[in-house]
Every structure is written in C-alpha cells, then in structure tokens.
Amino acid sequence: MIIKNKEIIADDWMVLRLGEHDVAESVTVVPGKVIVPLQVWLKQRDALQQRAEIGVWLASDERPETLRDDIQKFTVIAVDFPRFSDGRGYSIAFNLRARLGYTGELRAIGDVLRDQLFYMQRVGFDAFAPRSDRNIEDALKGLSDFSEVYQNSCEPKLPLFRRVQRKGNTAQQV
Amino acid sequence: MYRYDEYDQRIVDERVVQFRDQVRRRLSGELTEEEFMPLRLQNGLYMQIHGYMLRIAVPYGLVSSKQMRMFAHIARQYDRGYGHFTTRQNIQFNWLKLEETPNILADLASVQMHAIQTSGNCVRNITSDEFVGVAPDEVVDPRPFAEILRQWSTFHPEFAYLPRKFKIAISGAQEDRAAIYAHDIGLAAVRNEQGEIGFRVLVGGGLGRTPVIGTEICAFLPWQHVLTYVESILRIYNQYGRRDNKFKARIKILVKALGIDEFKRQVEADWTDLKDGSGTLTAEEVERVAGCFTDPAYETLSNHDSTISAYKADSRPFTHWVMRNVRPHRVPGYVSVVLSLKKPGCTPGDATAEQMDAIADLADRYSFGELRVTHKQNLVLADVRQKDLIQLWQEATALELASPNIGLLTDIISCPGAEFCTLANARSIPLAKSIAQRFEDIDFQHDVGEISINISGCMNACGQHHIGNIGITGVEKKAHDEWYQVSIGGAEGNLSSIGKIIGPSFTFNQVPEVIDRLLQVYLQERIEAESFIETVRRVGHEPFKKHVFATELTVEEEPVADKHAVVPAKYEVPFYSPRF
Numbered sequence: 180m181i182i183k184n185k186e187i188i189a190d191d192w193m194v195l196r197l198g199e200h201d202v203a204e205s206v207t208v209v210p211g212k213v214i215v216p217l218q219v220w221l222k223q224r225d226a227l228q229q230r231a232e233i234g235v236w237l238a239s240d241e242r243p244e245t246l247r248d249d250i251q252k253f254t255v256i257a258v259d260f261p262r263f264s265d266g267r268g269y270s271i272a273f274n275l276r277a278r279l280g281y282t283g284e285l286r287a288i289g290d291v292l293r294d295q296l297f298y299m300q301r302v303g304f305d306a307f308a309p310r311s312d313r314n315i316e317d318a319l320k321g322l323s324d325f326s327e328v329y330q331n332s333c334e335p336k337l338p339l340f341r342r343v344q345r346k347g348n349t350a351q352q353v
Numbered sequence: 354m355y356r357y358d359e360y361d362q363r364i365v366d367e368r369v370v371q372f373r374d375q376v377r378r379r380l381s382g383e384l385t386e387e388e389f390m391p392l393r394l395q396n397g398l399y400m401q402i403h404g405y406m407l408r409i410a411v412p413y414g415l416v417s418s419k420q421m422r423m424f425a426h427i428a429r430q431y432d433r434g435y436g437h438f439t440t441r442q443n444i445q446f447n448w449l450k451l452e453e454t455p456n457i458l459a460d461l462a463s464v465q466m467h468a469i470q471t472s473g474n475c476v477r478n479i480t481s482d483e484f485v486g487v488a489p490d491e492v493v494d495p496r497p498f499a500e501i502l503r504q505w506s507t508f509h510p511e512f513a514y515l516p517r518k519f520k521i522a523i524s525g526a527q528e529d530r531a532a533i534y535a536h537d538i539g540l541a542a543v544r545n546e547q548g549e550i551g552f553r554v555l556v557g558g559g560l561g562r563t564p565v566i567g568t569e570i571c572a573f574l575p576w577q578h579v580l581t582y583v584e585s586i587l588r589i590y591n592q593y594g595r596r597d598n599k600f601k602a603r604i605k606i607l608v609k610a611l612g613i614d615e616f617k618r619q620v621e622a623d624w625t626d627l628k629d630g631s632g633t634l635t636a637e638e639v640e641r642v643a644g645c646f647t648d649p650a651y652e653t654l655s656n657h658d659s660t661i662s663a664y665k666a667d668s669r670p671f672t673h674w675v676m677r678n679v680r681p682h683r684v685p686g687y688v689s690v691v692l693s694l695k696k697p698g699c700t701p702g703d704a705t706a707e708q709m710d711a712i713a714d715l716a717d718r719y720s721f722g723e724l725r726v727t728h729k730q731n732l733v734l735a736d737v738r739q740k741d742l743i744q745l746w747q748e749a750t751a752l753e754l755a756s757p758n759i760g761l762l763t764d765i766i767s768c769p770g771a772e773f774c775t776l777a778n779a780r781s782i783p784l785a786k787s788i789a790q791r792f793e794d795i796d797f798q799h800d801v802g803e804i805s806i807n808i809s810g811c812m813n814a815c816g817q818h819h820i821g822n823i824g825i826t827g828v829e830k831k832a833h834d835e836w837y838q839v840s841i842g843g844a845e846g847n848l849s850s851i852g853k854i855i856g857p858s859f860t861f862n863q864v865p866e867v868i869d870r871l872l873q874v875y876l877q878e879r880i881e882a883e884s885f886i887e888t889v890r891r892v893g894h895e896p897f898k899k900h901v902f903a904t905e906l907t908v909e910e911e912p913v914a915d916k917h918a919v920v921p922a923k924y925e926v927p928f929y930s931p932r933f
Contacts, residue, residue, distance in 0.1 A: 264391055264474070266514025270591045273511055278626060294375065294392055301510035324371045327363050329504040330580075331631045332511060338580075339360060339504075340638040341631060346358040 180315050182296075183284070183306040185322055187315055190308070192234055192255060194288055195219065214257050214286075217241050220249075228252055236288060239267040243275045250281050255306075260289035269302045276303035276333045296321035303333035354415055354723060355500045355645045357465045364507065365462045368469060372396050373455035380452060395513065397445075397471030398454055401773050405449045408471040409461060413481035413499040413523070414442035414726040418713035421724060423464045425709035431457055436709070438694060438702040440766055440817055441520070442480050442726040443471055447773055469507055474515045476506035476587070480522045482530040483727040486646060487735045489683045493542035493550050495525035497643040498579060501634065505580050512587045516594035517602035519587070520559070527847075532728060534558045534567045534849035535820055537604045538583060543573065551575045556586060556616070557608030560814035564851045565605040568613045570620065576639070578624075581632045585624035589616070649721040649736055654686020658739045673757035673795060674746055686739050690720075692732040692749055693756040693764070697789035700782050701767045702730030711752050719745050728817075729766055729805075731759065760805070761798040762872075763789040767808040768815035771827065771835070777810025779827025779835035784808055784864060791865040801872055804885040807843070820845040822886045823868060824852040837864050841871060841897055842889045855898045862908040870901045 181190040192212045197203065203218035208227065214234030220227060227233050234255030237243060246256070256275060258268040268287065275281040286306035287299050296307055300322055309318040331338040339345070357365070372392075379389040393399075397408035409424075416424075424444055428436050431453050432446040439445055449457070461467055471478055479499050486494050502521060506512075512519070524531040525542035533539030539555035551573045558567025574582055590604045593611075608616045665672045680689040692712065694702050704712065712732060716724045719741050720734035727733055732754075737745060749755035758764045765788060768774065770781025785808055792798060807821025811828075818824030824840040836858035843852030859867055872885075874897050879888045889897065 263388070264514050265596060266474075266512070266516075267592055267596075269511040269514070270588050273588070292388065294388075295514075298508075298510035298513055325364060325367050325508065327360050327367075328510075329360075329364070329507055330509055332509075337631045340635060340641075343360070345360065345638075345641055 181286070181306055181308045182315065182319055182322070185319070187319060194236060194257065194308075212254075214255055214288075217245060221245070224249075234286075236286075237271055239265050239271070241271075243271050243279060246275075247279055250275075250279050251283075253281075253283055255284045255286055256281060257286040257288045257308075258304075260287060260291055260295075263290040263292050263295050265290075269298065272299070272303040273333060291318075293318040293321035297324045301328065301332045301334050354417055355412070355496075355642065361504070362462075362465070365465070365467045365469075368396075368467060369455060369458045369462050372458055376451060376455055391473055391514070394473035395470055395475055396454075396458070397443075397468035398451075399472060400775075401447065402771075402775060403448060403773065405451050405454065406445055406447050406773070407449050407454060407457060407468055408439065408443050408445040409466060409468045410471045410478045411442050411444060411466075411726050412503050413479055413485070413496065414483055414728075415496070416724050416726060417464075418716040418722045418724070420464045420466055421709050421713040421716065423460060423466065425706040425713070427457055427460060428706040428709065430460075435703050435705045437700070437769065438704065438726050438730050438732070440728050440730060440768070440815060441478060442483075442728055443478055444726070445769075447769070472518075473513075474517050474519075475513045476509065476515075476519045476521065479503050479506070480520070480531055480536075480728060482524045482526055483725040483733045484530060484680065484689055484735065485525065485725075486648075487682050487684070487687075487689055488526050488530075489681050490527040491525055491683065492527060492544055493525040494643075494646060495523045495540070495542045496646045497639055498540070498542060498552075498576065499523050500642050500645070501580070501638065502583070505583075509587075512591060515587070515591055516596045517599065517604075519590070519604065521583070529846050529849075532817070532820065532845045532849070535560055535564075535817065535845065536567065538586060539567045540579070542576075545573055549575065552579055554582065557605040557613075559603050559605045560817055560819045561603065562600050562812045562814075563603075563605065564814070564819035565609070566849050566851065568608065570613065570617050577634045578628060580634055581627040581630065582620075582624055584632060585620045585627060588623055589619045593619075648684075649723075651684050651687065651736070652738070654684075654738060654740070656685045656739065658686075658742075661739060661742055664743050670750075670757065670795075671743070671746055673799060674755055675742065676799070677757045677759045677761060678755070679742065682736070684736075688737050688739055688742065690734045690737045690742070690745060690749075691727070691759045692734065692754040693758055694731050694754070695758055695764045695789070696753050696756045697758075697763050697793040698786060699753070701765050701785050704732075708752055708754065712754070715745065715748060715752075729759075729764060731764070757795060758798060760803050762792040762801055762804055762806065763798060765789060765806045765808060766816050766821065768810050770808075770810035774810060774815075776813055777827055778829040779810050779837060780861070781808045781810040781816060781827065784825065784837070784861060787861075788865050788868060791869070801876070802882075802884055805843075805845075806868070817845075819843050819851045820849060821852060822889070823871060825864060828858055830858070835861060837861065839864065839867055839871075839901075841894060842886070844886050853894055855894065856902055859906065860908070863906045866906050866908055867901055870903075871897050874900045 194214045204222040220235045232254045236257035378384045399406040433448045520536045521538045522531040522533045522536040523540040541553040554571040555567035556570045678691045720736045725733040765785045767781045767785040771777040805822045807818040808825045809816035809818040820843045826838045838858045840852035840854045
C-alpha cells in the first residue's frame with residue numbers, strides 16, 4: 180500500500196534495489212512494473228525504454244538533471260531517503276518538478292515517516308511509501324498538519340502574499 | 354512591532370496541535386528518541402543535563418511588554434523562576450518537563466510567539482541589530498525584511514533537513530551591530546547611488562569549530578530578490594553541503610571548498626530560474642509589513658535637558674550609567690537605554706520572573722511597551738525620553754538592572770556551559786562570575802574602557818568566543834577535566850576578526866589572572882584613547898603572550914568533583930540519556 184493523491188491505494192510497482200553482488204549493467208529486471216535504480220536505467224536504457232511502463236529512482240546524492248532527456252519516459256520517478264534527516268531529496272523533487280517539468284508520479288521511498296510528509300508534498304511528491312513498520316493510516320494524517328503556508332514551492336506555486344489579501348497593521352496589537 | 358494576522362496565528366496554532374501530538378507519540382513510545390529528536394529540536398526543545406531546555410524565538414530580538422510578562426509566567430509556572438537570554442536574541446528555559454511543553458507553546462501562541470526552528474538543521478531565528486529603527490546611523494530599517502524572511506523561512510518545506518543549522522543576520526546601519534560577518538548569511542541593507550534599497554549579501558561566515566568571516570557574494574541585490582536569492586543559496590547548500598561529517602557540514606566549509614567564485618556561479622545559475630518568479634517580493638507586501646514598524650507617537654522634544662547635566666554633576670553612578678548604558682536616538686529628546694543583565698555575581702543573561710514583570714512595566718511606562726533582546730544578552734528600552742532618564746535609572750537600579758557596564762569588562766557574553774549543556778567541556782557561568790567579581794571595581798572598568806570578553810564551554814562557540822576581544826573556550830585534555838583556551842584579537846562589527854589563541858590552556862582559577870595580565874599589557878601599551886582591541890591590532894599578540902607566560906601562574910585550585918552536577922537536578926527526567 181502507498182499513499183497517492185492523499186489516499187491509501189494498492190501498489191503494484193516493485194522497487195529494485197541492487198544487492199551486494201548485483202551490477203547495474205547485468206542485473207535482471209523482472210517483467211512488470213519495476214522502479215529501477217538510476218544506474219540500472221543508464222546502463223540498460225535501450226532495453227528498458229521498450230517497456231510500456233517503467234519507473235526509476237534516484238539516490239539522495241544523484242542528480243535529477245541526469246534524466247533531463249528521458250524525463251517523459253517514466254510513469255514513476257522515486258526519490259530515496261536513506262535517512263529521514265537527509266534533506267537532499269527535497270531539492271531533487273523540487274528540481275524534477277520546477278526545472279525539469281516532470282509531471283508524472285513522484286514517489287518518496289526509503290525512510291519515509293509521517294512527520295516529513297507535509298514538507299514532501301509541498302516540494303512536489305504526490306506519492307509516498309511510508310516505512311513498512313509504520314501505520315499507513317497514521318502517516319496519511321501527516322499530510323494535513325497545516326492548512327496554510329507562507330512560501331511558494333511546487334505546491335503552492337504562489338507565496339501567501341500573492342495568494343491572499345493580508346491585513347496590515349489593523350490587527351489587534353499584542 | 355509586527356502583529357500577527359489570521360494567517361500567522363493559524364500557522365502558529367496549528368504548530369501547537371502538531372507538536373502536542375508528536376509529544377504524545379513520543380511519550381507512548383510510537384516515536385523513537387532518534388525520530389523525535391529532530392522534531393523536538395525544530396521546536397527548540399533540547400534534552401540537557403537536568404531536563405528539557407526550551408529555546409523560544411524572539412524574532413530579530415523584538416519583544417512586547419505583554420510577551421515579556423508571558424516569559425515571567427512561563428518561568429514561574431513551568432520552570433524555576435528565571436529565564437536566560439541568549440546570544441541569538443532568544444530566551445531559553447532550562448528546567449522543563451517534556452509533557453508540559455505543548456502547554457508552554459500554547460501559552461506562547463496566545464501572545465503571538467513560538468519556538469519554531471530555534472534549533473535543528475534548519476533556518477534559525479533571524480537576528481538583527483538591537484537598535485533597529487532608532488539608531489542615528491541607520492541607512493535602511495531592516496525590520497520589515499527581517500519579518501518577511503522570518504515568514505519565508507518558517508516551515509520552508511525544502512530546507513528543514515539541511516546538512517547543519519543555518520543562521521541569518523540582517524543589519525541596516527553603517528556600523529554592523531548584528532555580527533553579520535559571523536553568520537551563514539549576513540545581509541546588510543544598503544542604498545545604491547540612486548537611493549534604491551538593496552542588500553549586500555555575505556555568505557559562509559560562522560563560528561564553531563572552524564571560525565570564518567563571511568565573504569561577499571553579492572555587492573548589491575535589489576530588495577525584490579532577497580527571498581529568491583537566499584533560496585538559491587540554500588538550495589546549493591542543501592544539495593552539496595557535506596553530510597558525512599557534522600563538523601564539516603556548515604555552509605562555510607562548502608564555500609571554502611568550492612571557492613567563492615564557483616559557489617556564486619552555482620547560486621546564480623540556480624537563481625536564473627527563480628529571478629522575477631513568484632517568490633519575488635512585492636512593494637505591497639513590504640509596505641504591509643513595514644506598516645507594523647512605523648514610529649511610535651514621539652513627542653516634539655529637544656536634546657538639551659539641564660536637569661540631566663545637573664544630576665550628572667552630583668552623581669557619579671548616574672554619570673557612569675549614562676556614559677555606558679544610554680545610547681543616542683535619531684529623534685531629538687529621545688535615547689535608547691540598555692538594561693544590564695550582567696550585574697557582577699549574577700549569571701550573564703539571566704532574568705528572574707520578578708525582573709521580567711518589572712522590565713515589562715518599565716517598557717510600558719518609558720518605552721511604548723516594547724523591548725529588544727541584544728546578542729550581548731542584555732535588554733534595550735529603545736525609545737526613552739531623555740527627561741525620564743533619572744527616574745528610570747533609579748528604578749532600574751532598584752531592580753539590579755543598572756550596572757553601568759555595557760561594553761565593559763563585566764559585560765561578559767557566556768553560554769550556559771557544562772552545568773546545563775551536554776556538549777560543553779567546561780563550566781562557563783561560574784567563570785563569567787569569577788571574572789566579573791575580580792574586575793568589579795567600576796572605576797577600573799571605565800579606565801579599561803571598551804572591551805568584550807566571550808566565554809564558550811566548548812568549540813561550538815555559543816558564547817561567540819572567536820569574536821571576543823578576549824575569547825575563552827572550554828576544552829578537555831582528558832575525559833572529565835576542564836581547561837580554558839584564551840584568545841585575543843577577535844572582534845565583531847565592521848572590522849570583524851577571529852581571535853588567535855595565546856598559548857597552552859589554563860585552569861579555571863588561572864583565567865582571571867590571565868585576563869589581569871592581558872589588561873596590564875594593554876594599560877601599559879595603549880596610546881591615548883586607544884581601546885583594547887586597537888592596541889592588540891597595533892602591537893600584535895607577542896607582548897601579550899610574553900607577559901602572560903612571563904612568570905608562573907600560581908593560583909589555588911579547588912577541584913570540582915563533577916562539573917555537570919554543580920546545579921542539582923530536582924526531579925527525574927524521562928528519556929534522560931546522560932553524557933557520561
């Protein structure tokens with residue numbers, strides 16, 4: 180199960196992670212819906228792009244610009260959070276959406292926890308695979324911690340000061 | 354002051370709800386301490402030696418009398434009757450219970466305050482000059498921009514898990530009083546030849562283990578672009594700052610590694626896409642926020658008050674106080690007054706609940722109900738009528754807030770040190786007290802004149818020891834002992850510099866004697882009205898080193914059994930993980 184578009188849904192994608200002895204050039208990518216590591220995509224691109232549906236995932240130290248020319252080929256792009264405190268994935272997501280114009284599913288995988296979900300959705304993630312030892316219904320609540328935000332990012336595109344008419348100094352003095 | 358509208362209030366209220374639930378999940382064990390730690394830190398909550406410490410944000414140091422009374426309430430209700438003002442213009446409480454912190458945040462939200470991002474690897478509280486809006490040398494009032502940056506950085510989704518903490522300071526005067534060279538980003542609001550407002554942007558300054566003076570990345574950034582430019586700096590840092598070594602994770606290390614030219618190239622390549630985009634500031638928004646920082650109802654007064662001069666002739670203590678604690682104001686007949694939280698014998702930066710209530714009353718009666726916290730851990734009444742000075746001085750004296758020592762030997766900046774902090778190698782506060790007591794003689798202090806002594810209990814430099822004229826750092830030679838390194842030549846302001854260590858470290862009781870010897874050299878070498886730092890710059894470190902180490906420092910030591918246990922804990926702390 181994953182969270183997508185703020186709902187818990189069944190998920191039939193498989194995330195391929197390279198084992199200790201696997202090599203990106205030669206690892207077998209099973210048929211079906213597979214999200215492959217970036218390195219596997221780059222090495223097996225010719226074969227993989229024949230598939231009807233393919234996904235790719237980026238590690239937190241990989242550059243989304245690597246996918247610039249391929250960006251519309253993917254049904255899913257995932258970004259891995261090796262630890263929830265590694266914040267590089269937020270900038271990767273922002274760049275995928277805002278700079279590279281990616282419009283498909285953008286999924287957070289790895290150490291994905293409830294208290295990070297609100298920020299993740301704002302930088303462009305629309306799908307989340309919370310850590311398997313956690314309650315997914317509980318994680319879903321993390322998406323609605325705040326009803327208003329100040330700054331622009333991927334969501335919303337406009338900062339508060341461009342979206343609403345804010346009050347000036349007429350408010351009650353503290 | 355800035356006043357929350359419905360949006361500001363809603364965001365802060367929702368934070369209280371969110372944090373209350375996070376605390377509930379921690380207490381029930383749903384969240385591990387490892388998972389909870391970054392969440393509580395982004396709410397300013399530390400686990401210290403004796404309990405939880407909460408750091409409350411005082412945005413750019415501005416606080417109303419009503420908010421000050423709330424601090425007093427928190428001190429009484431949840432703590433041990435006092436609070437500690439910090440070098441980043443915040444206030445912290447040291448003796449809290451985890452389960453009570455959501456209620457404290459709710460109390461704070463009721464007076465438009467919070468503890469958001471006062472710790473953690475995120476953008477911290479924006480700091481500024483304590484004389485914003487009133488200093489005669491101000492070029493641009495930076496308060497609206499400080500508030501706009503506060504809002505922009507609050508819960509910024511992309512920059513909540515940076516490689517390390519990120520500190521921004523903003524100043525708008527000719528003289529830098531906000532230590533902008535010692536911040537990850539320093540912003541100096543300036544005007545160009547056409548009179549347009551913009552920012553000189555510094556990047557990669559910082560203290561800590563590797564002290565660096567910030568480097569200019571942009572000489573003039575038009576004000577409209579300040580948010581997007583800062584965003585690009587943060588995005589480059591978020592992606593490329595080191596995450597493998599906590600001690601090399603600050604932006605200064607990245608800037609040094611890439612070189613300022615390459616760093617700037619990357620920032621501006623990122624910025625090209627954002628420039629003139631939706632994050633660009635509008636004149637309407639700046640005007641809206643600036644509307645909260647208009648002048649109070651100043652009276653038309655003259656700068657000449659004969660009663661003050663007459664009183665000065667009669668009272669040396671008052672004369673000393675006016676000389677050190679009273680600052681000029683851009684409006685005739687008004688002055689700014691620094692209330693000293695540095696009475697010798699007291700903990701630098703501490704105020705009791707009773708003092709806080711009384712300070713709030715002083716603000717209401719003498720300064721339009723507003724106060725500022727200084728990064729030197731004092732408080733400022735910014736808008737005092739000159740004609741009220743005598744009465745204010747009398748009242749402040751009765752409250753023990755009128756030590757005439759601002760900028761002098763006993764105006765010591767100190768971190769909490771090993772008695773409170775798990776990171777510290779050595780005690781800071783008792784050393785600050787010991788130094789202050791040794792040099793308590795006010796005539797001697799005035800003779801020595803302008804000098805800054807900064808004490809940090811470890812190299813993390815919360816006491817900003819690198820930029821103290823005399824800097825003192827706690828070090829450990831072997832586990833559990835405490836030693837102090839002494840450096841001289843550090844300075845903040847327009848001539849910022851990093852101090853240099855004078856030699857091997859000293860014991861606790863040797864430090865006051867070392868300072869005495871440093872002062873002897875200064876008093877002997879100084880020319881006319883030269884300050885300590887000016888003499889150091891002119892004669893160099895050598896004469897100082899030579900004299901300090903000329904003869905043995907024979908000082909009796911009373912060993913301290915456990916430097917972390919000097920302040921006894923009163924109750925059991927849940928999830929307490931002692932350092933030793």
